[in-house]
Amino acid sequence: MSILILADHHDGQLSSATAQVVAAAQQVQASTGGEIHVLVAGEGVAAVAEAAARLDGVAQVRLADHAVYAHQLAEPLGALIHELASDYTHVLSCSSTTGKNVLPRVAALRDVSQLSEIISVESADTFQRPIYAGNAIATVKSDDALKVITVRASAFDAVGSRQDPGDNASIEAVDFVADSAQSAFIKEALAESDRPELGSARVVISGGRGMGSSENFTLLDGIADTLGAAIGASRAAVDAGFVPNDMQVGQTGKIVAPELYIAVGISGAIQHLAGMKDSKVIVAINKDEEAPIFQVADYGLVADLFQALPELEQRLG
Numbered sequence: 001m002s003i004l005i006l007a008d009h010h011d012g013q014l015s016s017a018t019a020q021v022v023a024a025a026q027q028v029q030a031s032t033g034g035e036i037h038v039l040v041a042g043e044g045v046a047a048v049a050e051a052a053a054r055l056d057g058v059a060q061v062r063l064a065d066h067a068v069y070a071h072q073l074a075e076p077l078g079a080l081i082h083e084l085a086s087d088y089t090h091v092l093s094c095s096s097t098t099g100k101n102v103l104p105r106v107a108a109l110r111d112v113s114q115l116s117e118i119i120s121v122e123s124a125d126t127f128q129r130p131i132y133a134g135n136a137i138a139t140v141k142s143d144d145a146l147k148v149i150t151v152r153a154s155a156f157d158a159v160g161s162r163q164d165p166g167d168n169a170s171i172e173a174v175d176f177v178a179d180s181a182q183s184a185f186i187k188e189a190l191a192e193s194d195r196p197e198l199g200s201a202r203v204v205i206s207g208g209r210g211m212g213s214s215e216n217f218t219l220l221d222g223i224a225d226t227l228g229a230a231i232g233a234s235r236a237a238v239d240a241g242f243v244p245n246d247m248q249v250g251q252t253g254k255i256v257a258p259e260l261y262i263a264v265g266i267s268g269a270i271q272h273l274a275g276m277k278d279s280k281v282i283v284a285i286n287k288d289e290e291a292p293i294f295q296v297a298d299y300g301l302v303a304d305l306f307q308a309l310p311e312l313e314q315r316l317g
């Protein structure tokens with residue numbers, strides 16, 4: 001029996017998280033054997049399927065290319081995976097917005113319990129996942145015949161890509177067309193940004209309540225541009241209206257694990273730490289030397305951010 005991964009993709013691009021989910025699937029495969037298949041569902045997504053076929057460890061790509069899957073709605077995607085699931089022991093997805101929307105529906109349709117946001121694979125049926133905002137790690141075991149699992153992609157190192165196109169996985173078309181009556185796509189409003197995506201950026205610089213206003217947040221722009229960083233924020237900064245809520249990092253925001261995370265004017269509440277403490281190197285700038293952020297920071301600067309940021313930008317520039 002094999003493992004099925006729901007590919008995460010946007011604008012015709014396979015997201016890097018899918019390669020990380022393949023790495024998690026390989027750890028399951030080490031106990032179960034079988035093959036790793038990737039399901040690419042969407043409309044006009046042949047290029048995504050080709051990208052998935054290049055990933056190391058993937059034996060087959062199943063391509064469901066139809067208008068009904070165009071907007072990644074949970075109802076048709078859930079029905080599609082339900083239709084395919086009897087060929088598999090595990091269905092995995094990254095815990096992106098789409099994964100978190102679709103997989104619970106698959107679990108319900110198959111009458112099994114979902115395992116959410118695993119961070120390690122202990123065996124084919126036992127996994128670790130964070131609970132209490134990452135303050136405890138639960139080891140969970142599932143006896144369900146089908147394991148439906150979302151994966152915290154940042155906890156796994158992405159698999160590489162095959163160099164020789166002759167080695168690529170086969171791409172097989174899936175004919176099943178899900179019923180489209182249950183939900184309809186109305187519109188999407190996208191935040192425009194030339195910066196890297198927060199969830200997958202190598203460097204993130206985040207501002208907190210200490211930034212004081214949305215105008216002051218522009219102090220982060222030059223540094224972010226120089227470092228190729230995404231800009232994040234604490235919930236207090238979002239709640240104060242300094243920045244939109246898609247920039248929030250933390251328990252109820254995005255979970256990030258970049259190589260470098262710079263926290264500016266952020267106190268380091270546990271709910272914020274839950275979203276960034278797995279970053280490789282953490283730098284904190286805060287004028288309060290007692291701020292809890294310094295307990296997780298690799299480098300701390302006790303300074304007024306309004307002096308430190310322009311200085312940092314100048315030195316980087």
Ligand code: FAD
Pocket residue numbers: 207208209210211233234235236237248249250251252253254264265266267268269270271272275285286287288291303304305306
């Ligand atoms: P504060 O705690 O007010 O800290 C501001 C910091 O800025 C202080 O340390 C201060 O010393 C420093 N500062 C001020 N002025 C300057 C200056 N001029 N120079 C340098 N430093 C300065 N929070 C999140 O971030 N993400 C979440 O996802 C999240 N989810 C939550 C979920 C729940 C259920 C709850 C209850 C809370 C959640 N929170 C979340 C909120 C969290 O508890 C904190 O309230 C929040 O993280 C605080 O944000 P902050 O650090 O920006 O603000």
